[in-house]
Amino acid sequence: MAGLLEKLRGITEKLSPSKSQTGASEEFVELEPVPKKISAKIFCEKYTLDEFDDVKYVIDSLRTGSVIAIINIKPLGSKSRVELQRAINKIKKTVEALNGQVIAIDEDWVVAAPSFVEIRKGKKGETE
Structure with missing residues (x-):
C-alpha cells in the first residue's frame, strides 16, 4: 500500500510543474480597473402643456x-386660463x-423640482 502511494506521488510530481519552473509559488496579475459608463441620475426635462x-x-x-421639469404653459394659457390654473394647481x-x-x-x-433641489430666485447680476 505504501508503495502505491509513493508511485502516485511520483506521477503527480512529474505531471505538475515544479516551483523552479513556474517561478514563484503564487503569481498575481495586477488588473487595471475598467471604467464604468456613468449614466445620469438626475434628468432635466422640458414639457409643453397644450391641453390639461x-x-x-x-x-x-x-x-x-429624479426629474426637474421645465414646463411651457403658454399654449394652454392662451386657450383657457381656467384649464391653466387647474393644471398648475x-x-x-x-x-x-x-x-x-x-x-x-x-x-x-414654470419649473418643478424634487425635494433634493433648491431653487433660488436671484436678481440680475446677483451671485451668492
Whole structure:
C-alpha cells in the first residue's frame, strides 16, 4: 500500500510543474480597473402643456423623483386660463406632496423640482 502511494506521488510530481519552473509559488496579475459608463441620475426635462391632459406626463415624471421639469404653459394659457390654473394647481399639489418646489420663471414657464433641489430666485447680476 505504501508503495502505491509513493508511485502516485511520483506521477503527480512529474505531471505538475515544479516551483523552479513556474517561478514563484503564487503569481498575481495586477488588473487595471475598467471604467464604468456613468449614466445620469438626475434628468432635466422640458414639457409643453397644450391641453390639461398633458399634466399627466409631467406628474408621472416628477413622481420618479429624479426629474426637474421645465414646463411651457403658454399654449394652454392662451386657450383657457381656467384649464391653466387647474393644471398648475395639480402640479403644485403633486410637488408639495413630494416636498419639492414649483416656481414661475415668467408668464410662460414654470419649473418643478424634487425635494433634493433648491431653487433660488436671484436678481440680475446677483451671485451668492
